[in-house]
Amino acid sequence: MAxxxxxIVVVGGGTAGWMAAAALIRVLNKQVTVRLVESEEIGIVGVGEATVPHIKLFNNLLGLNEADFVARTQGTFKLGIQFRDWGKLGDTYIHGFGVIGHDIGLTPFHQYWLKARLSGMHSDADLHDYSVNTVAATRGKFMPAPTDVPAGSPLSTIGYAYHFDASLYARYLREYSEARGVRRTEGKVRSVDLHPETGHVAAVVMESGERIEGDLFIDCSGFRGLLIEGALQSGYEDWSHWLPCDRALAVPCARVEAPTPYTRSTAREAGWQWRIPLQHRTGNGYVYSSQFISEDEAAAKLMANLDGKALADPRPLRFVTGMRKKSWNRNVVALGLASGFMEPLESTSIHMIQAGISKLLELFPSDGVMDPVLIERFNERTRFESERIRDFLVLHYNATTRDDTPFWDYCRTMSIPDSLKTNIDLFRHSGRFFRNADEMFAAVSWIQVMIGQGIMPTGYNPLVDQMPDADLPKFLDSIRDVISKNVDLMPTHQQFIDRECKAAAVVV
Structure with missing residues (x-):
């Protein structure tokens, strides 16, 4: 194929660089050489400690052992994300992975729940009561789907991802990659040489004077976009008018309780705070808009809302939410922050790296020719996925009744993309949502967030009326009871970690 x-030269390490190197050497094997250049002086951003279930496919591609991977990265398991104070102050809901209830034919379960809710048959029933993921998350339980349960069991639908230390994951993948032949070069890139005729990147020149040539370059240089922007000037599309947060402060703190099997996102005056539980510590951060709060104020708010003692000073990050106009330009493919930035509200950062790698492998050039058709398809698919993720993130900010601070008043009243408005209007009318092609978030995610943020449909799909009204409450009660009883059988999150993948102790 190659x-x-x-x-192949990968410029930049961190999660993006080492994910790319590991996947390329695994799939292309002896067909290519892979060389990665990085500087320990520059360091990595490393805020992406929470993931989505897609990462299991990537780890499986590499043939990683899950227990070893979780232990080596001080990892825990993630059943979803808990959102606090987003729709309005005092609200809490969970966007859980997996499924909700039990669909009947072509009619999704939430439509039956909607009819019961709108008609008053089950006015107090929360949607999260019908998901094994969300019930287990609130009870602090976890286990993967057993292999010996029938297909109809709620336990067979458990979906999960991971929390882990991003720097340890990068180190883990570095060991994996180097053991398979990836060559690492330490140092900073001084300049980039372009081919005088094609305009392709011919080589990167290190500060040491070494000139490293390549046929294909993977830009994992972070926000700088050393190759994709610095050398090729691919352009950047700014989405900050829809996603106004442009700063973040990150700080770890001591772990003071058993790790929750979910990420927590708490809305603050001018943004939101993340909480990511690991085995050895808890990751925290405040993502905020510099237009509405100062860095000192944000730092004070973050430090006042930690579970335990801070283990470092808050580390500031600056970003502009958006995407590169061309993530693949000539013979350079940008991954990670070099390709664009989506704030970590729904843990999409590492997924976007993974998706870029997958698209590159699917569209890998034959005979070394940078075919414009392949490049255009890569960029089209990247834009489609990025815009759909953008819409999903904007939904969280805009679907709120909060007007208690200038930031939330702006978010509540701002214009939104037409594509998002269409989805909201359709759902508000009859609870319908249609997934567009292979977009990242499925209907179950959109439904949970829209209802969690207070978008309650005024109607439902009339196909639900095929079930007699007398049977509807019994149908709902049976599903809720079965899920609750199944969760009772699950071990606690901490018990599962201790039994299967406990990490070595870390001296702080």
Whole structure:
């Protein structure tokens, strides 16, 4: 497959660089050489400690052992994300992975729940009562789907991801990659040489003077976009008018309780605070808009809302939410922050790296020719996925009744993309949502967030009326009871970690 491309150079390490190196050497194997250049002086951003279930596919591609991976990265398990104070102050809901209830034919379960809710048959029933993920999350329980349960069991639908230390994950993948032949070069890139005729990147020149040539370059240089922007000037599309947060402060704190099997996102005056439980510590951060709060105020708010003692000073990050106009330009493919930035509200950062790698492998150039058709398809698919994720994130900010601070008043009243408005209007009318092609978030995610944020449909799909009204409450009660009883059988999150993948102790 890789005829004509014999040398691949990855510029930048961290999660993006080492994920790319590991996947390329695993899939292309002896067909290419992979060289990664990085500087320990520059360091990595490393805020992406929470993931989505897609990462299991990536780890499986590499053939990683889950227990070893979780232990080596001080990881825990994630059943979803808890949102606090987003729709209005005092609200709490969970966006859980997996499924909700039990669909009947072509009619999704939430439509039956909607009819019961709107008609008053089950006015007090929360949607999260019908998901094994959300019930287990609130009870602090966890286990993967057993292999010996029938397909109809709620336990067979458990979906999960991970929390882990991003720097340890990068180190883990570095060991994996180097053991399979990836060559690492320490140092900073001084300049980039372009081919005088094609305009392709011919080589990167290190501060040491070494000139590293390549056929294909993977830009994992972070926000700088050393190759994709610095050398090729691909352009950047700014989405900050829809996603106004442009700063973050990150700080770890001591762990003071058993890790929750979910990420927590708490809305603050001018943004939101994350809480990510690991085995050895808890990751925290405040994502905020510099237009509405100062860095000192944000730091004070963050430090006042930690579970335990801070283990470092808050580390500031600056960003502009948006995407590169071309993530693949000539012979450079940008991954991670070099390709664009989506704030970590729904843990999409590492998924976007993974998706970029997958698209590159699917569209890998034959005979070394940078075919414009392949490049255009890569960029089209990247834009589609990025815009759909953008819409999902904007939904969280805009679907709120909060007007208690200038930030939330702006978010509540701002214009939103037409594509998002169409989805909201359709759902508000009859609870319908249609997933568009292979977009990242499925209907179950959109439904949970829209209802969690207070978008309650005024009607439902009339196909639900095929079930007699007398049977509807019994149908709902049976599902809720079965899920509750199944969760009772699950071990606690901490018990599962201790039994299967406990990490070595860390001296702080």
């Amino acid at each position: 005829n004509g491309i014999t040398n």
